[in-house]
Amino acid sequence: MNSSSTTTLTSKPGSSSKLDHWRAYPRFLSRVVWQAFDGNWLFYVWMILLTAVFLVGANAWAVQVRDGMGLTSMSDHVSWGLYIANFTFLVGLAAGGVMMVIPAYLYHDEEMHDVVIVGELLAVAAIIMALCFVVADLGRPDRFWHLLPGLGRFNFPLSMLTWDVIVLNGYLLINLHICGYLLYMRFLGRKPNPKWYVPMVFLSIIWAVSIHTVTAFLYCGLGGRPFWNTALLAPRFLASAFVSGPAFIILAIGILQRFLGTSFGVGPIRTLANIMRVTILINLLMVGSEVFVEFYTGGTHTSAAQYLYFGLHGKNELVPWIWSSVGMTIIAALLLLSPKVFTHGWMLTLACVLAFCGIWIEKGMGLIIPGFIPSVLHEIVEYRPSLLEWKISTGIWALGFMIYTVALKVTLNVFRKPSSQAGASPLAGR
Amino acid sequence: MDTETTLAPKEGITRRDVLKGLGATLGLAAYAKALAPLTEWKPAESVDEFLQKHYKELSPVDLNIVLRRLEKDTKDNHGVDVNITDVKAQSGVKFGYALNLSICIGCRKCAEACHQENNHDRPSNQSYIRVLEMSKGSIDMEKGNAHYDHPVPQPDKFYMPVQCQQCDNPPCVSVCPVEATWKEPDGIVVVDYNWCIGCRYCQAACPYHARRFNWTKPEIPAKETNPEQNYLSNRIRPQGVMEKCTFCLHRTRNGRLPACLEACPTGARVFGNLLDPKSEIRWVLENKRVFVLKEDLGTKPQFFYFFDE
Numbered sequence: 225m226n227s228s229s230t231t232t233l234t235s236k237p238g239s240s241s242k243l244d245h246w247r248a249y250p251r252f253l254s255r256v257v258w259q260a261f262d263g264n265w266l267f268y269v270w271m272i273l274l275t276a277v278f279l280v281g282a283n284a285w286a287v288q289v290r291d292g293m294g295l296t297s298m299s300d301h302v303s304w305g306l307y308i309a310n311f312t313f314l315v316g317l318a319a320g321g322v323m324m325v326i327p328a329y330l331y332h333d334e335e336m337h338d339v340v341i342v343g344e345l346l347a348v349a350a351i352i353m354a355l356c357f358v359v360a361d362l363g364r365p366d367r368f369w370h371l372l373p374g375l376g377r378f379n380f381p382l383s384m385l386t387w388d389v390i391v392l393n394g395y396l397l398i399n400l401h402i403c404g405y406l407l408y409m410r411f412l413g414r415k416p417n418p419k420w421y422v423p424m425v426f427l428s429i430i431w432a433v434s435i436h437t438v439t440a441f442l443y444c445g446l447g448g449r450p451f452w453n454t455a456l457l458a459p460r461f462l463a464s465a466f467v468s469g470p471a472f473i474i475l476a477i478g479i480l481q482r483f484l485g486t487s488f489g490v491g492p493i494r495t496l497a498n499i500m501r502v503t504i505l506i507n508l509l510m511v512g513s514e515v516f517v518e519f520y521t522g523g524t525h526t527s528a529a530q531y532l533y534f535g536l537h538g539k540n541e542l543v544p545w546i547w548s549s550v551g552m553t554i555i556a557a558l559l560l561l562s563p564k565v566f567t568h569g570w571m572l573t574l575a576c577v578l579a580f581c582g583i584w585i586e587k588g589m590g591l592i593i594p595g596f597i598p599s600v601l602h603e604i605v606e607y608r609p610s611l612l613e614w615k616i617s618t619g620i621w622a623l624g625f626m627i628y629t630v631a632l633k634v635t636l637n638v639f640r641k642p643s644s645q646a647g648a649s650p651l652a653g654r
Numbered sequence: 655m656d657t658e659t660t661l662a663p664k665e666g667i668t669r670r671d672v673l674k675g676l677g678a679t680l681g682l683a684a685y686a687k688a689l690a691p692l693t694e695w696k697p698a699e700s701v702d703e704f705l706q707k708h709y710k711e712l713s714p715v716d717l718n719i720v721l722r723r724l725e726k727d728t729k730d731n732h733g734v735d736v737n738i739t740d741v742k743a744q745s746g747v748k749f750g751y752a753l754n755l756s757i758c759i760g761c762r763k764c765a766e767a768c769h770q771e772n773n774h775d776r777p778s779n780q781s782y783i784r785v786l787e788m789s790k791g792s793i794d795m796e797k798g799n800a801h802y803d804h805p806v807p808q809p810d811k812f813y814m815p816v817q818c819q820q821c822d823n824p825p826c827v828s829v830c831p832v833e834a835t836w837k838e839p840d841g842i843v844v845v846d847y848n849w850c851i852g853c854r855y856c857q858a859a860c861p862y863h864a865r866r867f868n869w870t871k872p873e874i875p876a877k878e879t880n881p882e883q884n885y886l887s888n889r890i891r892p893q894g895v896m897e898k899c900t901f902c903l904h905r906t907r908n909g910r911l912p913a914c915l916e917a918c919p920t921g922a923r924v925f926g927n928l929l930d931p932k933s934e935i936r937w938v939l940e941n942k943r944v945f946v947l948k949e950d951l952g953t954k955p956q957f958f959y960f961f962d963e
Contacts, residue, residue: 287691363853377833389831
């Protein structure tokens with residue numbers, strides 16, 4: 225209502241009647257599309273490379289749909305594999321993206337406002353990747369519509385997977401709305417009206433917690449799988465998400481500063497590194513606590529953890545994986561604890577890379593595969609992803625990087641110029 | 655304003671535009687090529703299959719059309735004439751199964767009979783029954799072995815066949831996001847193979863390894879196919895969906911016994927109506943030392959194991 229009357233003062237051409245939006249919004253969208261396909265030679269090389277990798281994955285997926293999932297290494301014993309491992313990790317990454325938002329809006333950290341959108345866009349890209357991994361894991365992707373409320377038969381609220389469908393798509397929409405609204409207002413040269421996005425920002429903070437909690441509930445609610453059947457799973461998911469999310473954002477900001485000369489200042493990076501300092505230790509504490517309960521108690525329920533960390537009956541496919549994860553996370557934690565991490569850029573970069581990879585293993589294969597080994601009838605059938613699974617997974621990651629690159633490019637181009645003239649922070653709409 | 659002028663395309667066709675057009679064309683061609691295998695995918699050809707409603711929403715007329723279409727598809731894809739029916743549950747019946755561990759010799763005739771009766775995939779030698787060879791002195795399944803390959807019975811072993819326990823509180827049914835699996839009035843947990851999306855959440859949820867996934871299109875030679883088929887049980891499953899033991903409902907709902915029971919040479923298997931006080935299964939439950947698998951999980955299995963005195 226009176227949002228339009230306040231924005232009229234700052235808007236550029238004439239009135240701001242509703243009709244204006246009918247013309248302005250398509251123009252905004254076409255500008256976004258134009259931005260996605262135009263850039264310097266570096267942009268083209270990067271995007272062509274990603275497209276090529278994505279197409280290899282898309283082709284592998286098409287073959288998998290045609291010939292069946294027998295082309296994967298999954299079996300009736302290990303019925304989820306690399307896809308669901310990546311899905312789980314990416315939900316965490318999406319939730320972690322919101323770590324930028326909390327200091328910016330909850331604690332009124334003004335400097336964080338400029339970089340908030342880097343995190344929000346990460347959430348968008350990560351959720352799209354996560355959804356792609358679910359589709360890649362479906363035996364019958366053509367029946368996807370059975371999952372749509374109203375059209376299909378939605379087993380809500382009994383099935384945790386239906387909860388996940390709701391929270392993941394909801395999170396995607398919320399973040400798309402926030403990013404889209406801020407960009408559109410910037411495009412119009414107007415000051416964003418807090419009424420239209422600040423409530424959504426707060427909702428996204430709560431929602432971020434919900435997506436990873438619900439995803440943890442997918443696994444920990446299954447009584448037949450003792451490795452997952454622990455109340456600590458959801459808190460562990462959140463702790464590790466709040467390591468991998470900030471780690472990725474610090475790296476992304478570093479790359480943007482190096483290649484594009486965009487300056488975000490040191491404040492946001494310092495804040496994010498401080499968040500990681502705490503969350504990485506909480507994560508390690510919880511892992512240690514679980515390991516204690518498993519091994520001190522002993523018994524049959526320990527066999528999955530036994531398999532994961534030390535191997536079982538001579539089968540030890542995951543042992544090198546999980547120990548590299550443990551090693552990477554501990555080194556990252558030590559690097560982050562050192563005060564030098566803020567003066568020596570390489571230390572922070574290394575810590576973020578190690579933390580990110582360490583969590584990818586721990587919240588990926590290290591979590592999903594031991595749930596199936598040994599099987600519920602205590603058979604040990606091992607799993608190593610097939611080439612096809614690696615192709616599809618890499619393809620989805622390439623798609624995610626494409627989305628993230630384009631989203632950042634559009635954002636920075638729409639944001640940068642006017643904000644340097646006006647001097648006002650585009651996101652400080654409060 | 656400033657952004658627009660700097661970002662707007664220049665007028666006229668430049669070399670850059672030509673290169674872009676070329677790039678876009680090549681890109682589209684690459685996309686088409688990459689996704690081409692999808693056009694060779696069978697279900698992509700059938701609109702009727704794509705739009706088919708959930709089993710419970712099919713009217714008798716719709717169902718009849720579906721059954722005839724499935725018969726035709728089986729002829730086209732597997733080269734065999736089959737008769738697909740849909741037998742409903744009888745009222746006043748709740749099926750239960752009991753297995754005498756004292757006399758099972760681990761011959762796996764039950765698994766083999768299941769393989770044939772239910773039109774399982776031949777190359778993977780699929781069956782709904784897994785027989786564990788266990789060491790006497792323990793019922794810990796961790797000490798069991800499903801891959802024994804020697805004469806049976808071994809003197810220091812006993813044998814425990816495991817199949818769907820048709821739980822009264824089935825975790826597989828709760829987790830299914832699309833209600834593609836449910837418990838029938840006579841206690842049998844079934845799957846609508848034409849509604850399942852193949853997410854395999856039920857397989858993760860089942861504590862008894864009762865569910866199987868069709869990782870590829872099942873292969874069965876035409877002359878080995880059991881032509882008497884049922885929509886919810888032994889018809890040849892499509893690729894990419896879940897399947898499971900149905901207590902041979904196409905037989906048992908018609909007053910016959912499950913194929914695994916008929917194949918058992920020792921009479922270790924007892925099947926019947928739990929609601930009939932005079933049934934043999936009721937006698938077993940009331941007079942033998944009976945246990946169920948993983949009782950602590952609260953799944954309430956309707957498949958019972960027992961020992962002779």
